Amino acid sequence: MSVFTTQAAAGSPVLTVRGLDVVLKRRGADLPIIRDVSYDLRAGEILGIVGESGAGKSMSGNAVAGLLRLPLSASRGEVRLNGDRIDTLSPRRMADIRGKRIAMVFQDPLTSLNPVFTIGAQLIETIERHTAARGKAAKAQAVSLLEQVGIPAATKRLSQYPHEFSGGMRQRVVIALALAGEPDILFADEPTTALDVSIQAQIIALFRRLCQEKGLAAALVTHDMGVIAQATDRMAVMYAGRIVETGTTAQILHRPRHPYTSALMQSIPQIGKRQHRLPQLQGAMPRPGSLPQGCAFSPRCALATAGCLKAVPPMSGPEDHQAACIHPLNREASDV
Amino acid sequence: MSELATPLIDVADLGRTYGAEAGFLNRLLGRKPRQVRAVRGVDFQLMPGETLALVGESGCGKSTIARCVAGLETPSDGVASYRGQSMDVIARRSLPERRDVQMVFQDPNSSLNPRWRAGESIAEPIRVLGIESGRAKIAARVAELLTQVGLSPEDAEKYPHEFSGGQRQRIAIARALSTRPRVIICDEPTSALDVSVQAQILNMMKDLQDQFGMSYLFITHDLGVVDHIADRVAVMYLGRIVEIGPRDRIFERPRHPYTRMLMEAVPALGPMTDAPPPLGELPDPANPPSGCPFRTRCRHAEAQCAQNVPALRSLDGRQVACLRAEEIA
Numbered sequence: 207m208s209v210f211t212t213q214a215a216a217g218s219p220v221l222t223v224r225g226l227d228v229v230l231k232r233r234g235a236d237l238p239i240i241r242d243v244s245y246d247l248r249a250g251e252i253l254g255i256v257g258e259s260g261a262g263k264s265m266s267g268n269a270v271a272g273l274l275r276l277p278l279s280a281s282r283g284e285v286r287l288n289g290d291r292i293d294t295l296s297p298r299r300m301a302d303i304r305g306k307r308i309a310m311v312f313q314d315p316l317t318s319l320n321p322v323f324t325i326g327a328q329l330i331e332t333i334e335r336h337t338a339a340r341g342k343a344a345k346a347q348a349v350s351l352l353e354q355v356g357i358p359a360a361t362k363r364l365s366q367y368p369h370e371f372s373g374g375m376r377q378r379v380v381i382a383l384a385l386a387g388e389p390d391i392l393f394a395d396e397p398t399t400a401l402d403v404s405i406q407a408q409i410i411a412l413f414r415r416l417c418q419e420k421g422l423a424a425a426l427v428t429h430d431m432g433v434i435a436q437a438t439d440r441m442a443v444m445y446a447g448r449i450v451e452t453g454t455t456a457q458i459l460h461r462p463r464h465p466y467t468s469a470l471m472q473s474i475p476q477i478g479k480r481q482h483r484l485p486q487l488q489g490a491m492p493r494p495g496s497l498p499q500g501c502a503f504s505p506r507c508a509l510a511t512a513g514c515l516k517a518v519p520p521m522s523g524p525e526d527h528q529a530a531c532i533h534p535l536n537r538e539a540s541d542v
Numbered sequence: 543m544s545e546l547a548t549p550l551i552d553v554a555d556l557g558r559t560y561g562a563e564a565g566f567l568n569r570l571l572g573r574k575p576r577q578v579r580a581v582r583g584v585d586f587q588l589m590p591g592e593t594l595a596l597v598g599e600s601g602c603g604k605s606t607i608a609r610c611v612a613g614l615e616t617p618s619d620g621v622a623s624y625r626g627q628s629m630d631v632i633a634r635r636s637l638p639e640r641r642d643v644q645m646v647f648q649d650p651n652s653s654l655n656p657r658w659r660a661g662e663s664i665a666e667p668i669r670v671l672g673i674e675s676g677r678a679k680i681a682a683r684v685a686e687l688l689t690q691v692g693l694s695p696e697d698a699e700k701y702p703h704e705f706s707g708g709q710r711q712r713i714a715i716a717r718a719l720s721t722r723p724r725v726i727i728c729d730e731p732t733s734a735l736d737v738s739v740q741a742q743i744l745n746m747m748k749d750l751q752d753q754f755g756m757s758y759l760f761i762t763h764d765l766g767v768v769d770h771i772a773d774r775v776a777v778m779y780l781g782r783i784v785e786i787g788p789r790d791r792i793f794e795r796p797r798h799p800y801t802r803m804l805m806e807a808v809p810a811l812g813p814m815t816d817a818p819p820p821l822g823e824l825p826d827p828a829n830p831p832s833g834c835p836f837r838t839r840c841r842h843a844e845a846q847c848a849q850n851v852p853a854l855r856s857l858d859g860r861q862v863a864c865l866r867a868e869e870i871a
Contacts, residue, residue, distance in 0.1 A: 258736040372823050402599035402763070404820035407807040411819045429736065432809030459811060473741035475770035476811060477793060483748065484741040484770065490706055 219246035220390050220423040221270070221308075226283035228262075228269050230494070231276060237495050239278065240265050240447040247391060247423035252413065254438030254455060255427045258470070258491055261444040263427045267393045271308050272300035287391070306336045309384035313396035315376035318383070319368040325352075325379055326364030329386060336387030351382040356412060374405035381412065385420070392417070392424040398433060410437045431474055435459055443467045446492055446502035448518070453527030461536035463529035466503045501531070509533045549587035550625060550725050550757055551611055551643075556584040557619030558606050561828070578828045580606045581781045582619070585854075588725065593751070593758040595772035595789075597765060599804070601827055602778040604761045608729045611759060612645045624725070641671045641721035648730035650710035654702045654717075661698025664688070664717045671721050687716040690753075692746060708739035712746070719750065729761045744771060765808050769793050777801045780827060780835035782851070787860020797862045797871045800836045834864070842870045 226243040229236035240262035247253055257263040269280045272295070285293040292303060304310070312318055320328060329348035333339055339347050345364070352360035355378040368376060377397060384392060394413065398406040414437060417424050426437055434441050434455060441458055443451040443466065451464040462468040472485040489506050492498060498505050500515040507514070513532055521528040524538055561577035568575060581603040588594050596604040609615040611622045613633025622629045624643055632639045644667075647653045654663050664684045667673070674680050685695035691712040702710055711731060718726050728747070732740040744767065751758065760771055768775055769789065776786040777798065785798040796802045803820045822839040825831055834852050837843035846865055854861040857868070864870075 258738060374823055402824075403765075403807040403809075404599060404803060405823065407809070407819040410809065430809070431737075432811055435811050436809040436814055456813065470738060471811060473738045474811065475741070475744065475764075475766040477765050477769045477805060477808060480769055483745050486741040486745055487738040488742075490708070490739070 219248050220288060221247040222286045223266070223270055224284050224286075226266065226269055226285070227281045228265055228274065229279060229281045231279055236281065238447065239494050240269070240444075243283070243444075243449055245425075245442055245449070245452065247425055249390075249421045249423050250418055251440065252417055252424045252426055252438045254434035254441035255425060255444060256429065256431060256434050256441060257444035258429060260446075260491055260493065262447040263429075263444045264395050266444070267310075267395055267425060267427050271304055271310055271393060272297065273304075273310075305332070305389075306387040307389050308391040308393065309387060309389040311377075311380050311384050311392065311394040311397045313399050315373070315380045315400075316368065318380045319376065321368055324365050324367055325371070329364070329379075329383060332383055332386040347386075348382075351385055352379070354385070354416070355379070355382045356408070357382070374401055374408060377401065377405075377409055378412070381409075381416070385416070390423060392422050393427070394424065395427045396429070397426070399428065399430070406433070407436075413437055431459075431471060443470075446497060447494060448502065448530065449521075450503065450531070451529040452521070457527045461527075463523055463527060463534040463536055464503075464531050465507050465509050465533070465535060467529075468535055469506075547589055548625075549589050551588035551622065551629075551759065552626075553584060553586050553607070553611065553620070553622045555620035556607065556610060556617050556622055557582040558603070558610060558615065559618040576828050579781055579830075580827070581610070581617075584620070584778075584781075584783055586776055586783065586786060588757050588759055590724070591751070591755045591757055592773045593760055593771055594774045594776065595760045595762060595768040596776050596778060597762055597768050597804075598778035599763060599824065601780070601824055603781040604778050605729055607778075608645070608727050608759065608761045612643060612727050613640070614645070638671075641667070641673065642724045643727065644718035644721060644723040644725070645727045645729065646711075646714050646718050646731045648733050650707065650714045650734075651702070653714050654710060656702050658701075659698060660688070660693075660700055660702065660705070660713045663702075663713060664698070664720050667717060668720045673721055683720065684716075687720055688713075690719065690750065691716045692742075706739075708735055708742060711735065711743055715743075715747070715750075719754075722754070723756055725757045725759065727759045727761070730763070731760075732767065733762065733764065740767075747771070765805060777804065780825065780830055782835060782863065783854065783861075784836065784864070785860060785862045786854065787862075791859045795858065795871070797857055797860065797867045798836075798864050799840045799842055799870060802871060803839070842866055 224244045228240045229238050243266045255263045268274055270285050274280060284291055326348055330344045333344045333347050348364060349360045357363055357375060357378050398409050428434060438455045441455045442449045445466050451458060451467045469487045473487055475484060487506055492502055500517055501519050504510040504514040519530045519532045521530050523529055558581045559577055559579045562575050584607060596607060598604050610617045611629060613629040616630050624632060624639055661684045664687055665680050668680050668683055674683050684698050688695050688697055693712055732743050762768060772789045775789050775792045776783050779800050785801045796805055806817060807820050825838055831838050833848040833850055837847040852863045852865050854863045
């Protein structure tokens with residue numbers, strides 16, 4: 207990435223998340239699910255949130271969008287949209303922000319679309335709810351949205367039902383719906399996971415184009431490091447409910463600082479990088495409620511020492527590439 | 543593997559069509575039934591000790607082939623045979639050869655009975671196919687299998703829900719190994735697993751192959767996994783093999799435009815690429831394009847590509863079904 211395209215990154219963040227905790231409310235003690243999650247979303251930039259199942263990556267997005275329902279609850283931290291706190295808003299005010307200013311795209315497009323209404327009806331309803339356009343203007347806007355997301359013969363397709371679209375085209379419709387309210391923020395949770403690789407590549411290219419053209423601040427939640435590499439500017443790696451590494455995507459992929467990030471990347475079989483055995487991580491990620499003392503990764507880490515068990519390691523390192531590890535890999539000269 | 547070795551699995555002109563026959567009313571009205579030829583004209587052989595990967599996107603027919611080779615489905619045309627005998631006949635008549643071909647599925651949750659202890663699931667084929675008899679001998683075999691897949695003999699007493707996804711897949715593999723098979727058909731065995739768990743399972747499958755020498759017919763959509771595990775690769779599109787040959791040949795220089803598109807579409811773990819994404823989408827399998835099935839998405843298609851289905855032909859150490867392979871790749 208050239209220095210010129212980082213201009214947006216220099217601007218102030220559109221969304222800031224600070225110190226977010228999510229707990230599962232239970233009789234007796236609450237069970238922590240995610241801990242101390244902080245990140246920024248900036249205009250025109252895509253943040254990747256990556257982790258294995260159960261790491262808490264989807265939960266952090268749902269918490270920010272106000273989609274948590276009891277027994278899950280955000281117990282600490284703050285979320286600011288253009289400087290204003292939104293985590294303290296009533297569910298009704300939050301519902302207005304969601305869709306209008308924060309849009310969501312999920313893995314399975316069929317759950318986001320109503321099977322008994324045409325695509326046009328659903329798009330026009332969303333446009334009329336979130337913008338001033340009505341009637342013919344709303345319909346024209348619907349056609350324009352479908353064209354922007356690369357659906358051919360948009361006018362004709364308005365009168366079709368979700369089942370008449372292929373999986374890739376459905377996901378494009380969902381993205382068009384998300385854009386209908388002209389949002390500032392786009393949260394996409396595994397948007398390409400159900401798609402074939404050739405269609406996935408098309409959707410990634412679409413995301414990148416839309417974020418640049420519209421200046422959207424986007425978060426892309428996925429388990430797929432390849433998607434992170436090809437779609438995002440910055441990334442956050444989650445493990446057992448915490449962000450363990452964050453920085454520019456190029457830097458993390460090139461020189462990961464956290465041993466978990468490094469081990470995860472090495473365990474991915476890649477074309478043209480054949481090895482007789484894949485380097486493998488032993489064991490499994492601990493579940494909430496049975497986290498080890500100190501660093502949650504320490505039982506699986508080749509570099510762990512007694513010091514790792516004392517306390518949860520704080521984030522450290524240069525400002526644009528931090529890791530929560532007291533024995534980071536690839537130390538930089540600027541390390542303290 | 544020598545040229546003289548006889549194949550374990552021989553698939554010849556295999557075809558499988560789904561969909562209803564034309565009913566009386568439809569015939570009267572002259573309507574054509576909607577039939578999907580999921581697989582057609584597929585030929586390949588699986589040699590002892592080798593891993594052949596069948597790779598392609600959804601709807602290409604790779605799982606249908608797996609099911610025909612396992613004897614779970616009857617082909618509409620052609621035959622899938624194990625050492626000269628039709629798998630369909632082996633499965634339907636419960637011939638002793640049935641123990642030689644086993645299958646591992648993508649989702650261990652649906653392939654294991656939730657009400658059975660892990661040990662019972664593993665013991666079932668041993669008992670039913672008469673591999674061992676006597677309670678003590680069967681229990682000893684189950685304990686041995688659990689150890690071979692990296693679990694402990696005590697795990698025989700646990701139920702599937704007490705295991706993680708990766709451990710459940712280990713149990714499914716132990717069950718497949720229980721009959722000492724010569725061939726294991728693996729249908730996306732690691733696709734539902736996290737990458738760190740996938741690495742554990744792939745390494746284990748390679749170790750087991752080194753130890754027991756069985757062949758794998760490995761079905762997957764993940765080219766990274768293919769490059770890691772396969773000796774030979776067959777790339778499928780819309781029910782046909784479009785390129786087949788040794789892994790090194792195909793990965794170093796893919797000659798079919800679809801193979802190239804697939805390899806370029808895999809998001810690389812490196813710098814962002816600015817390459818344009820693949821064109822178009824899979825055509826309706828019930829109504830495939832004339833001629834080359836890939837021509838509607840191919841950047842190199844010409845008029846001649848619409849005329850006949852290109853046959854597989856030898857080129858550069860593999861077989862490829864493209865008229866223009868020399869010119870474009």
